[in-house]
Amino acid sequence: MEATIMYDFITPLHCVRQNQPLIQCITNFVTVNDCANIILATGGSPSMSQDIREVEESVSGADALVCNLGAIDFTASMVAAGKKANQLKKPVILDPVAAGTTQLRREASRTLLEQVHFSVIRGNASEIRFLSGQQSSGSGVDVSPKDAATIDNLPDVLEMTRSLARKAGSVIVLSGALDVISDGTRSVVLHNGCPTMARITGSGCMLTALIGAFCAATPEDLFCAAVSATAAMGVCGELAEKRRLTNQTGNATFRTDLIDAMFNLTEIQLREGIHYELF
Numbered sequence: 001m002e003a004t005i006m007y008d009f010i011t012p013l014h015c016v017r018q019n020q021p022l023i024q025c026i027t028n029f030v031t032v033n034d035c036a037n038i039i040l041a042t043g044g045s046p047s048m049s050q051d052i053r054e055v056e057e058s059v060s061g062a063d064a065l066v067c068n069l070g071a072i073d074f075t076a077s078m079v080a081a082g083k084k085a086n087q088l089k090k091p092v093i094l095d096p097v098a099a100g101t102t103q104l105r106r107e108a109s110r111t112l113l114e115q116v117h118f119s120v121i122r123g124n125a126s127e128i129r130f131l132s133g134q135q136s137s138g139s140g141v142d143v144s145p146k147d148a149a150t151i152d153n154l155p156d157v158l159e160m161t162r163s164l165a166r167k168a169g170s171v172i173v174l175s176g177a178l179d180v181i182s183d184g185t186r187s188v189v190l191h192n193g194c195p196t197m198a199r200i201t202g203s204g205c206m207l208t209a210l211i212g213a214f215c216a217a218t219p220e221d222l223f224c225a226a227v228s229a230t231a232a233m234g235v236c237g238e239l240a241e242k243r244r245l246t247n248q249t250g251n252a253t254f255r256t257d258l259i260d261a262m263f264n265l266t267e268i269q270l271r272e273g274i275h276y277e278l279f
């Protein structure tokens, strides 16, 4: 008889509120404040230290580690902290910001993937295509429209995501208009979010930080934790967009409204708002 596959995308939100995990982030100077605030909005506690002389000690007291390649000059800190977190069996999450776009980033992402095991890798379609060894057209931190997941290329994107998940032994979150998430066996496509999320810097970095908090709170099912965090981000983007349209505001207020929506997000809102397909 085939084993039944269980999915629970709501409980991780409950767990993060209850467990208040401490998330160690080595992240970039552009979006560091937003990452700290989104972790606080979920009920977690952020720590953004990155000096190589203390990261191993810092990660020992944390519940998860988030490594963001936007902080490329701290790659050595990410390797040291990542190895320590692996030893201590704490979830480690990678955001491969602009991974394929320069020689330095191509080398740093290879080093990180060789030396650290990542529980979850969350990137946009250009970044995930690069890590998969596929042609990637990305040239900055944002996705190239040529690489994005669409309804038309979804079967290929699902296969690429599933196969990278198997190869890396990680949950892969390929974000965008469609969020494609796989652990190599279970795969989900999320239809939440709104285009304004791509008009603020940091929506990707915040999502990765959030995944860190959800994984720390639900380490027994990292796939459901990653889906739950990604859905929560999408639902909060939709709530912020409603306010933007009502109040005729722009991307600066949208960013604040998104963080506020996360602060107030209820399990009922997530259950009613999540829009997903299982594959």
Ligand SMILES: Nc1ncnc2c1ncn2[C@@H]1O[C@H](COP(=O)(O)OP(=O)(O)O)[C@@H](O)[C@H]1O
Pocket (backbone or CB within 6 Å): 123, 124, 125, 141, 142, 143, 174, 175, 176, 177, 178, 179, 192, 193, 194, 195, 196, 197, 198, 202, 203, 204, 205, 207, 230, 233, 234
């Ligand atoms: N066009 C869109 N429609 C809906 N949601 C989007 C869209 N673009 C981005 N998002 C959402 O924004 C967040 C960040 O994703 P993405 O833009 O892919 O990351 P990055 O900022 O790293 O490029 C995710 O939650 C994703 O679902």
Ligand SMILES: Cc1ncsc1CCOP(=O)(O)O
Pocket (backbone or CB within 6 Å): 028, 030, 031, 070, 071, 097, 141, 200, 201, 202, 203, 204, 205, 206
């Ligand atoms: C603009 C920029 N430059 C280096 S890191 C960074 C932030 C990228 O954030 P996100 O990928 O979440 O938009």
Ligand SMILES: [Mg+2]
Pocket (backbone or CB within 6 Å): 097, 098, 124, 141, 204, 205
């Ligand atoms: Mg990004």
